Amino acid sequence: MNSLLKAENVHKSFNGVNALNNFSCDVHENEIVGLIGPNGAGKSTLFNVITGFIESENGNIEFIGKVITKYPSHKIIKLGISRTFQDLRLIKQMSVLDNILLCFNNQQGEELQNIIFKSNSIAKVEEENKLKAHDLLRHAGIEEKANDLAGTLSYGQQKLLSIICCLAADSKLLLLDEPIAGINPEMREKILTIISELPSKGKSVILIEHDMDFTMRICNRLIFMDAGYKISEGTPEEVRNDPKVIEAYIQ
Amino acid sequence: MEYLLHILILIGIYTILSVSLNLLVGYTGILSIAHAAFYGVGAYVAALMALKLQTPFLLNLFLAVIASGLFGAVVGIPSLRLRDDYFVIATFAFQIITFSILNNLVDFTGGPLGLPGISQPNIFGFEITTHVEFLVLVIILAGVTFWISNKIVKSPFGRLLKAIREDEIFVKAAGRNVSDAKVKVFVISASLASIAGVVYATYITYIDPTSFTIMESIFIISIVIIGGSANLKGSIVGSIVLVALPELLRFIGLPNSIAANIRQILYGALLVIFMLWRPQGFLGEYKFGKESAARSKK
Structure with missing residues (x-):
């Protein structure tokens, strides 16, 4: 399998507390990687560092063969x-x-410059995008909400919408931060289906989730983090039965 | 009759100023109090070109727009890195600096004495001298400003601006360059404001720095907020109300010295009243004070 994202020795500390401690990981094409661990383990920090929202102090991040460590976030996100x-x-x-x-x-x-001089082709692209957006909404089962204000949707629908927004960008890699936390079982199944289809569409996912049952069902691989360290990595069964993971959770 | 035309011309000038400021304050949610500075840059560039080089009106207009846009970039690129209140202070500083330069560079700008005797517009041999002709000119230029601004806010770029106003982090996560978009709209807004300056300078034929003070900036902000932020038509309504309303005071028969002070009180009072009971202004969708208060709490 080809490597899509490669992080090497990424280090980040906030006021002396290490959020990421020489963290390395590898994400391949078409796979779903679960990132688990207690609160404050550095999972969200990893997302922020990968997307350039926070600058790391050390280490290297490579995406589709490009070193993106020093890129501004809009450039990283445009890369996919x-x-x-x-x-x-x-x-x-x-x-x-x-x-x-x-x-x-x-x-x-x-x-x-295009707004004044190319209004026709802009309108055409807008129409195409609208059709695509409706397709995405239909697929997710909330097409009838298209013209509602996003703030009026239920919490679960809003979470679903934020995933649809990622799909619209048509990125190679999706970083989903707790996609199902706090939503009802029916919506969970819907989101689970959408995420599990992604590898077959040529996309990879890293997802942070506390719900072990959910991650076990959906992830090809799990990475367990604690205090900025990678404690364990492997298939869901391997990680779940790793004594170090059990120890970390009991503490 | 001339008096009425004069008021209409002023409304036209303030429409240009408030529509262009609305792009910033209303749509993008960034409050600049340097708008009068760009208005002044436009007026002074046009006046100096006309006086020193006798260049034609359309060339002056073009150069004023370019110069003001460049100033906008010079001010915007560093100061738009700052957040909310700090940006306001940065624009405040630029406003003060501009005024000081206009006021003190006596050899060039005439200092407090100003620049008298600016020639009236001559467009391909057609002299614009009467009030009616000026009204037509200002309506055309205000129309162009409105058309460009409307094109921008209705475009995907306009959607991007509104999204920046609501949540910059989301826009950043969508892979957009937020500061780039802010600089662009700041430059556009500055360029459009200078058009008003050019019209003002050639209409009054005399300019001095006191027309381009911080009070003027605040007056334009009042128009945008009272007319309705994030609504371009609101800015036209705001210009009509705020320019025409104080004129009514004249008919009450107050002496001029008192009327001028009452005017200031009136603007302040209106602003307070609107902020309290109708923060979206006459026609706006975006509740100016309330939204930004809610955001800063986060």
Whole structure:
């Protein structure tokens, strides 16, 4: 399998507390990797470092063969990494459709010179994107909400929408931060189906999730983190039965 | 009749200023109090070109727009890195600096005496001298400003601006360059504001630094907020109300010295009233004070 993302000896500390301690990992194409561990283990920090929201102090991150460690985040994301946030982020005062449209990457209408001189082709791209957005919404089963304000959706639907936004960007790698925390079982199944289909569409996923049952069902591999260290890595069974993991959870 | 036309021309000038500021304050949610500085840059560039080099009006207009845009980039690129209140202070500083330069560079700008005798516009041999002709000119230029601004806010770029106003982190996560977009809209806003300056300078034929003070910036912000942030038509309504309303005071028969002070009180009071009971202004969708208060709590 080809390597998609490679992190080597990534180090980050906040006021002397090590959030990431020479952390290394590898993500291959078309796989789902679960990132588990207690609160404060550095899981979200890893996402922030990969996407350039936080700069690491040390180490190297490679994505599709490019060293992205020093890239600004918009450049990293354009290369093909999308993410969601633990504290759900959407533009709540805009419609569901607009939120998705915002995430498509082929936006020549965001270049000022094009607005005046290329309005026809912008309109065409907008129409195509709208169709694609409706397809994504239909597939997720919330098409009827397209014109509602994102803030009026239920919590679960908002989480679903944030994943749809990642899909709109058509990224190779999705970083999902607790995609099912705090939502009802029916919506969980829906999100689980959507995530589990991703590898067959040529996408990889790293997901942070505390729900062991969920991660066991969906992930090809698990990485267990604690205090910025990688404690254990392997198939879900291997990690679950690793004495070091059991020890860390009991503490 | 001339008096009425004069008021209409002023409304046109303030429409240009408030529509262009609305792109920043209303749509992108960044509060600049340097708008009068760009208005002044436009006026002074056009006046100096006309006085020293006798260049034609359209060339002056073009150069004023370019110069103001460049100033916008110079101010915007460093200061837009700052967040909320700090950005406001940075623009405040630029406003003060601009005024000081205009006021003190006596050899070039005439200092406090200003620049008298600016020639009226001559567009391909057609002289614009009467009030009616100026009104037509200002309506055309305000129309162009409105058209460009409307194009921008209705485009995907406009959607990006609104999204930046609501949640920069989300926009960043969508792979957009937030500071780049902010600089672009700041430059556009500055360029459009200079158009008003050019019209003002050639209409009054005399300019001095006191027309481009911080009070002027605040007046334009009042128009945007009272008219309605993030609504371009609101800015037209705001210009009409705030320019015409104080004129009514004249008819009450107050002496001029008192009327001028009452005007200041009126703007302040209106701003307070709107912030308390109708933060979205007459026509706006974006509740100016409330939204930003909610955001800063996070």
